[in-house]
Amino acid sequence: GNRRPSTMSDAVEAIFGAIFIDGGFEQAQTVIIRLYEPMLSQLTAATLGKDAKTMLQEVLQSKHFGLPSYEVVDVKGAAHEQEFVVEAVISKLGVVTTGVGRSRRQAEQEAAQKALTTEAIKNL
Template identity: 35%
Template sequence: MSDYSKLEKCLGYQFKNKDLIVEALTHKSLKKPYNNERLEFLGDAVLNLIVGEYLYLNFPTSNEGELSKIRASLVNETGFTKLANEIRLGDYIYISTAEERNKGRTKASILSDAFEAIMGAIYLESGLEVLKPIILNLLRSTYDKINLDVLFSDYKTALQEITQAQFGSIPEYRIEGSYGPDHKKEFEVSIWIDGVKYGQAKGKSKKLAQQAVAKIAIDKFKEIN
């Protein structure tokens, strides 16, 4: 059994059942009789609830649309990867040799899934009131400020302004495919500007995939200019 004491110290939580933390850290690529997908499913739901409650209580003047945008900026693959890196989760995950070669320990998809699974495991073992301060402490230590302006960057709008100025046209987003079961669907979207493909990205919704690929295109324009 590995030593998880450093990870537990970062979390501010000690697991009673070590099998639970092992399951939460085990990626499906390892082909074990268990993996972290079920705990990840649970963690995703609980994180949505806790972050939603936090925003509701701390942003009394924000409307439903603004609250949804802030939550979407926190509760997503990018956001969970930031939180995973805050506790150095990549050092502890169990992945296959092939994933190890493919730098799986730094992959956003693997890190964010493992983070959701760890949170799901804590919830399962100790409940909402124990998990809540753990998540909120991580958010506060990861983000200097939590508000709409800081967290929500609308890359699609920003890119459209760039392409209209340079080409007199707007970007075209093409759905290249969708993968996974309904509760965990992932979409792959490519972006085309003036007949040229500028990138491709995945996301847990079409909108998130479009935002991700728009950011790739913006970064390319920055390099060119």
């Protein structure tokens, strides 16, 4: 369970809470800004709050293409350590990308992200 995003986020929240209790608001704010500023500075209005599947869908729909299809092509590992392999297919553009993740959703997101970087999508 130590690799689950929810467990990791709970741990980080606890650390920030401990810093707040020990050093006060300003100290917690300083630590949080130092950790997150590099990521926050890279956000753009176009991508703010949007995941790869949403961005891919918006690009395709803006050019009057259908939605990509996502298909689980393989599942590896024991039930508690499964790894999903998903293909994203955009038939009309001849785009097929593969994503791998600890969940189907994570694998779909990776496949969508790879699709966004293909020449076919960039040239729309």
